[in-house]
Amino acid sequence: MSETPERSAMDWEQRFRDDDTPWERGQTHPFLQHCIDSGEIGPGKSVIIPGCGRCPEVAIIARHATHTIAADLSETAIAWQGKQLQLERLDAELIVGDILEWRPEAPIDAVYEQTFLCAIPPRLRIEYEQAMHAWLKPGGKLLALFMQKEERGGPPYGCSLEAMHELFPEERWIWPPDSTFAPYPHPHLNDKAELAGFLTRR
Numbered sequence: 001m002s003e004t005p006e007r008s009a010m011d012w013e014q015r016f017r018d019d020d021t022p023w024e025r026g027q028t029h030p031f032l033q034h035c036i037d038s039g040e041i042g043p044g045k046s047v048i049i050p051g052c053g054r055c056p057e058v059a060i061i062a063r064h065a066t067h068t069i070a071a072d073l074s075e076t077a078i079a080w081q082g083k084q085l086q087l088e089r090l091d092a093e094l095i096v097g098d099i100l101e102w103r104p105e106a107p108i109d110a111v112y113e114q115t116f117l118c119a120i121p122p123r124l125r126i127e128y129e130q131a132m133h134a135w136l137k138p139g140g141k142l143l144a145l146f147m148q149k150e151e152r153g154g155p156p157y158g159c160s161l162e163a164m165h166e167l168f169p170e171e172r173w174i175w176p177p178d179s180t181f182a183p184y185p186h187p188h189l190n191d192k193a194e195l196a197g198f199l200t201r202r
């Protein structure tokens with residue numbers, strides 16, 4: 001897998017080296033507990049966290065799921081994840097590279113989407129949807145946090161539910177009612193809400 005600058009919205013590697021990472025919550029995302037409580041992340045499940053950065057959710061998912069995959073363009077972020085997993089004596093498959101170009105050996109049960117879709121340039125969103133559909137088994141879940149943002153530009157780029165319905169069409173994805181999407185304000189991004197919900201791959 002390659003890293004070409006035009007496929008990245010910013011120099012993520014440098015941001016990790018500079019410790020300039022305002023998207024990090026500094027605490028575990030409360031949505032993760034909901035995914036665990038609902039059984040979408042747990043024994044028997046394979047779960048991928050694309051664009052994982054240094055999020056602590058990787059180790060928690062590795063503790064609960066049977067097979068965890070975490071991927072990022074940044075080797076610094078993946079090295080950090082490797083150390084965390086080692087400290088906690090946990091196992092996960094770690095991948096450095098452009099994850100949109102990757103395909104799994106066997107289909108996966110769930111994708112944990114946390115501030116990755118909103119980080120990639122919107123022109124790559126079609127590739128993102130194709131990757132999610134290719135990775136997941138039928139009935140597999142996209143455990144999604146959709147970043148809500150009115151201003152133009154990014155990252156983060158806004159992921160309105162209207163745009164997400166267009167990106168993840170009903171012919172390929174089963175949507176829950178929009179009213180079930182719970183808002184989680186992001187503590188370091190001006191309290192911008194992330195809307196959380198499960199999409200099922202057909």
Ligand SMILES: C[S@@+](CC[C@H](N)C(=O)[O-])C[C@H]1O[C@@H](n2cnc3c(N)ncnc32)[C@H](O)[C@@H]1O
Nearest residue numbers: 012023051052053055072073098099114115119
């Ligand atoms: C806003 S950060 C979010 C990191 C993490 N999910 C979190 O919640 O802290 C976006 C991450 O996506 C990674 N990234 C961006 N484009 C990528 C790509 N095409 N393949 C893999 N990782 C990518 C960046 O390196 C960065 O770590």
